[in-house]
Amino acid sequence: MAEKHKVPRTTELEFGGTLGALCLPILLPLTVLYLLLSCRTPDASLLPPPPLPPPAQLWLPETLLLLLGWGALQGGLYLLPIGKVAEGMVLRDGTRLKYPINGFSALLITGGLLAVALPCGLPLGYVYDHMLPLAVSAGVISLSLSLLLYLKSLCAPASAIAPGGNTGNPLYDFFMGHELNPRIGSFDLKYFCELRPGLIGWVRGTPIMTLMKR
Numbered sequence: 001m002a003e004k005h006k007v008p009r010t011t012e013l014e015f016g017g018t019l020g021a022l023c024l025p026i027l028l029p030l031t032v033l034y035l036l037l038s039c040r041t042p043d044a045s046l047l048p049p050p051p052l053p054p055p056a057q058l059w060l061p062e063t064l065l066l067l068l069g070w071g072a073l074q075g076g077l078y079l080l081p082i083g084k085v086a087e088g089m090v091l092r093d094g095t096r097l098k099y100p101i102n103g104f105s106a107l108l109i110t111g112g113l114l115a116v117a118l119p120c121g122l123p124l125g126y127v128y129d130h131m132l133p134l135a136v137s138a139g140v141i142s143l144s145l146s147l148l149l150y151l152k153s154l155c156a157p158a159s160a161i162a163p164g165g166n167t168g169n170p171l172y173d174f175f176m177g178h179e180l181n182p183r184i185g186s187f188d189l190k191y192f193c194e195l196r197p198g199l200i201g202w203v204r205g206t207p208i209m210t211l212m213k214r
Contacts (some may be wrong), residue, residue, distance in 0.1 A: 006158040007092065010167040014176070021175035029139045036132050053132070063130055064137040067197075071141075073113075074196040077106035079187070088181075093159040097181055099191055107200050114204060127205060128212040146174065149189065153179035 015024060037050035083102030090096055118124065127134065150170075153161070156179045165176035182189045 007161040007163055007166050010164055010176075013167065013172065014164065018169060018172050021169075021172045025143075025175065029135075032135055032139075033132070036135055040132075058133060058136050060130065060133040060137075063133040064140065066126075067134065067137050067141055070201065071197050073110070074106060074200060075187070075192065077109055078102070078192055078196060080105070091159065091180075097183075097188065098186065099188060103195055103200075106196065107203060110200055110204055124208045125212055127208050145189075145193070149182050150174045150178055152182060153177075156182075 015021065034046075034050070037053070038044060038046050041050050078100060080100075080102060082105050083100060085098050086101050087096040087098055114122070114124075150173070153173075160179055160181065162177050162180040165173045165178045167173055177190070181191075
């Protein structure tokens, strides 16, 4: 029965294969930082290359704490028993995972919390002023979480492995994601990370940027 549910080895590689899996996790964060540094120049020009700031402007422990707190808030809203629960596709072992459909409620609650905190002196301009260290902190969190998820996937059952990340090449499988639906209990980490902190942060962060540029 275990062999029946086992995911076959991945044979078709994407994103340039092993070379892409090596280069993209390095090039993409560097591109983000390059664009942010370019935006800080007087002309916001890509050329000539912007000067590198001192390390103190790239790394601030408080920005890491801010992002961890934001993730914890969204994680708490994810777990709220509001909205319906939907079932996912049938998996190789015949089961279906359940997903809370309460993202819009989380968006509204987040907006309400910000509306209450703003008159109390919440410094929303901090996000605009510290976008660079926030980006570095986000990269650190993303890499750390990715490493933990890959280590977790090594203990996952054979039926839980992702069809596109099962080559046997640790670098490529790490890049593509080795486990299809990594979870801690009922908390689906892939579903959460794809949809909650980033997208809700984007929706709530864009007005902040707009206000700061006025």
